[in-house]
Amino acid sequence: MEKAQVSIATQSGKKNNPWVWTFPILVCCLGAAFYAYEYLLRIIPNVIYADLFRYFGISATGYGFINAFYYYAYTPMQLPVGMLMDRYGPRRLLSIACLICAAGTYLFASTNQWGVALFARFLVGFGSAFAFVGVLKLATIWLPSNRFGFVAGMASSFGTLVGAFLGELVLEHLVNVLHWRPTLFVSAIAGVILAIIMAVVIRDKPRDNGRNYSTQSSEQQPQTMLEVIKQCGLLLKNKFIWLNGFIGCLLYLPSSGFAENWEKPYLIAAHGFSSQQAANAVSAVFLGFTLGGVLFGYVSDKIARRKLPMVFGGIVAAILISIILYVPALPTTLIFILLFLFGVSYGAEVLVFPVGRELSSKKVSATAVAVTNMLVMVSGSLLAPLVGIILDYLWNGIIINNEHVYTAANFTAALTMLPIACIFAALLASLSRETYGKPLDE
Numbered sequence: 001m002e003k004a005q006v007s008i009a010t011q012s013g014k015k016n017n018p019w020v021w022t023f024p025i026l027v028c029c030l031g032a033a034f035y036a037y038e039y040l041l042r043i044i045p046n047v048i049y050a051d052l053f054r055y056f057g058i059s060a061t062g063y064g065f066i067n068a069f070y071y072y073a074y075t076p077m078q079l080p081v082g083m084l085m086d087r088y089g090p091r092r093l094l095s096i097a098c099l100i101c102a103a104g105t106y107l108f109a110s111t112n113q114w115g116v117a118l119f120a121r122f123l124v125g126f127g128s129a130f131a132f133v134g135v136l137k138l139a140t141i142w143l144p145s146n147r148f149g150f151v152a153g154m155a156s157s158f159g160t161l162v163g164a165f166l167g168e169l170v171l172e173h174l175v176n177v178l179h180w181r182p183t184l185f186v187s188a189i190a191g192v193i194l195a196i197i198m199a200v201v202i203r204d205k206p207r208d209n210g211r212n213y214s215t216q217s218s219e220q221q222p223q224t225m226l227e228v229i230k231q232c233g234l235l236l237k238n239k240f241i242w243l244n245g246f247i248g249c250l251l252y253l254p255s256s257g258f259a260e261n262w263e264k265p266y267l268i269a270a271h272g273f274s275s276q277q278a279a280n281a282v283s284a285v286f287l288g289f290t291l292g293g294v295l296f297g298y299v300s301d302k303i304a305r306r307k308l309p310m311v312f313g314g315i316v317a318a319i320l321i322s323i324i325l326y327v328p329a330l331p332t333t334l335i336f337i338l339l340f341l342f343g344v345s346y347g348a349e350v351l352v353f354p355v356g357r358e359l360s361s362k363k364v365s366a367t368a369v370a371v372t373n374m375l376v377m378v379s380g381s382l383l384a385p386l387v388g389i390i391l392d393y394l395w396n397g398i399i400i401n402n403e404h405v406y407t408a409a410n411f412t413a414a415l416t417m418l419p420i421a422c423i424f425a426a427l428l429a430s431l432s433r434e435t436y437g438k439p440l441d442e
Contacts, residue, residue, distance in 0.1 A: 026201065027142055027202050027203060028135065028138050028139055029158075030197065030201055030202055031090065031094065031131075031134050031135030031138045031139075031198075031202070032135050032154075032159065033194060034094055034097075034098050034130075034131045034134065034194060035132050035134075035135050035158070035163070036158055036161075036162035036163035036167075037098065037101070037131075037163060037190065038101055038124075038127070038159075038163070039131075039159040039160060039163030039167070040162075040163040040167035040171070040187065041104075041105055041124050041128065041187065041191075042070060042124075042163075043167065043168060043171075043259075043282075044105075044184065044187070045063070045066050045067055045261070046260055046264055046282065047168060047171045047172055047175060047180075048171075048175055048180040048183075049063060049264065049265060050275075050403060051175075052066065053402070053403045054401065054402045054403055056114055056117065057402060058114075059388075059404045060387075060388040060389075060391040060395070060404060060406065061385075061388045061391075061392045063388055064261070064385035064386075064388025064389065065118065066117070066121055067256075067260070067261050067380065067384060068380070068384065068385040069118045069119075069121040069125065070122070070124055070380070071125060071377055071380035071381030071384070072122060072125065072381055073122045073123070073124075073125035073126040073129065074125035074128055074129045074377055074380070075377040075378060075380070075381045077130075078129060078370040078371065078373045078374030078377065079232070079367070079370055079374055081093075081130050081134075081370050082133055082232075082367035082369060082370025082371065083229065083232055083367050083370075085130075085133055085134060085137045085370070086137075086231075086367050089137075089205070090130075090134040090137050090202065090204060091198070091199070091202045091203060093130050093134065094130055094131070094134045095198045097126075097127040097128070097129070097131065098127065098191050098192075098194055098198060099127070099191070099192065100123055100124075100126055100127030101124050101127035101191050102127075102188045102190075102191030102195065103123060103127075103188070104120045104121065104122070104124035104125075104126070105124060105184050105187050105188040106184070106185065107119070107120035107123065108120035108121060108124070108184060109181045109182075109184035109185050109188070131159075132369075132373055133369050133370045133373060136357075137369070140357070141205060154293070154294055154297065160289050160290045160293070161286070161287070161290040165283045165286040165287045165290060166283075168279055168282050168286065169279065169280070169283055171183060172275075231361070231367065232367050232371075235360055235367060235371060236371065238359055238360075240359055240433045241356060241360070241368065241371060241372070242375065243432050243433075244355045244356055244359065244372060244432055245371065245376060246375055246428060247310060247352055247428045247432060248352035248353075248372060248373075248375060248376035249376050249377075249378045249383075250314075250379070250421040250422065250424055250428070251310070251313070251314060251346050251348060251349035251352070251421075251422065251425045252346075252349050252379045252380075253379040253383055253417065253421045254285075254317060254321065254343075254418055254421075254422070255289065255346070255379075256377070256379045256380035256383070257383055257384040257386075257387055257415075257417065257418065257421075258285075258415065258418055259282055259285045259286060259289075259343070260380075261384055262384075262387050262388075262411070262414075262415065263278070263281065263282050263285065264278040264279060264281075264282055265278075265411070266411040266415065269405075269406055269407060269408050269410075270408035270412065271330070271332070271335060281335065281336060284336050284340045284343065285339045285340070285343040286343060287340060287343065288339070288340040288341060288342060288344040288347070289343040289346065289347045290343075290347075291343075291344055291347065292313070292343060292344035292345060292346065292347020292348065292350075293347040293349075293350040294347075295344065295347065296309050296313060296347050296348045297350055297354075300354070300437065301437055304436045304437040304438075305437070306354065306355050306358075306432075306434060306436075306437065307429055307430065307434050309348050309351060310348045310349075310352075310425070310426070310429035310432075311426045311429045311430050312348070313345045313348025313349070313426075314345075314346075314348065314422045314425040314426030314429060315422070315423070315426045316345040317342055317345040317346040317422040318419040318420075318422035318423045319419075320338050320342040320345060321342055321418045322419045323338055324339065324342070325412050325416070325418070326412070346422065352372055352376065353369055353372055354435075355372075355432075355435055356368045356369055356371065358435035358438060359433070359435065379421075383417065383421075386414075386417070387415065387417075388414075390410075390413065391410050391411070391414050394406075394409075394410040394414070395410065
């Protein structure tokens with residue numbers, strides 16, 4: 001009887017202890033802050049693209065490779081990152097990765113050598129590879145599994161809201177005031193500060209240091225890396241994991257192949273936008289994606305369906321980007337509205353992460369998310385640079401102020417892959433397995 005009373009008192013104490021529910025949120029928010037930071041670093045070339053063209057004397061292909069080298073590290077690192085997260089936990093890995101991002105950013109700002117600049121972007125991609133997998137691993141450890149779709153949407157949306165939407169506006173202002181290289185130095189310092197905070201605050205499990213911060217039971221970690229590798233082998237044999245990843249790859253192309261890299265120069269060339277107008281339009285897409293990620297995550301969890309929202313998002317995204325690309329003389333306000341709605345619609349992309357989690361067991365949850373993210377990011381490492389290659393192939397040889405000039409027709413032809421990718425994503429989503437929002441081992 002006394003033991004029962006003690007147990008009831010303990011549970012009551014947990015409910016009254018604000019740390020029980022606030023600390024898990026704080027931990028996950030810090031992980032999301034790192035994701036937002038790396039997203040900001042990812043889109044920096046889009047903000048300073050004209051400066052990069054002039055400073056390094058590059059063409060569209062060269063600019064494409066500045067972005068591609070980020071993904072050349074980011075994409076293949078996803079699998080080992082997931083395995084490391086499942087084995088060692090996110091705390092130390094996220095802190096070290098953030099420092100690597102800061103170092104790569106500092107190096108990029110310091111050099112005038114093209115090869116060193118590409119290596120610096122490679123470093124940024126290497127460190128960034130830990131961010132999204134890390135925040136979803138923290139969510140798996142600290143938060144209820146029946147909210148994973150919503151959490152994935154919130155994490156992705158927080159990254160785009162702070163790192164892309166606000167980051168685009170803030171970076172544009174800082175570049176105008178400080179110039180592009182001092183702006184990158186400031187970004188590097190911010191990364192060092194964030195790394196220190198994460199190292200001090202983040203915990204790998206609810207009972208670190210003898211304190212129970214969470215009502216969630218700590219997930220059982222694989223005992224050895226060998227066990228993680230075995231589980232990973234089983235995971236990679238699941239054809240639906242691969243199908244789900246390719247759906248995400250195609251749905252993410254509007255970000256990696258458009259908003260992050262080519263949207264700003266496209267709007268300037270095709271619709272006569274000023275640099276500031278184009279930056280605002282890029283932010284409109286990211287704001288839409290922010291809302292879309294949360295909206296699709298919430299609705300998907302609510303109806304316990306994953307396929308239908310992805311099919312709907314892919315079809316709507318294809319229609320909207322087709323209007324923007326192929327309908328002439330659109331009013332500026334309408335373009336902003338269409339771009340915002342386009343961002344909302346391809347926000348369905350975030351659902352591939354809960355699907356990846358639900359197609360796997362909990363003890364390799366980070367590896368499942370990492371494999372999914374690796375396939376998603378193929379869009380950045382392979383498809384996005386293709387836009388630059390097509391632009392150079394169609395280029396008519398005009399150079400003004402040491403900057404290659406591309407026409408509206410050049411951009412329209414190069415970006416035709418966007419509606420095609422969205423339609424194909426919707427088709428593949430209709431053929432994928434429905435998980436009904438339930439993990440494999442529950």
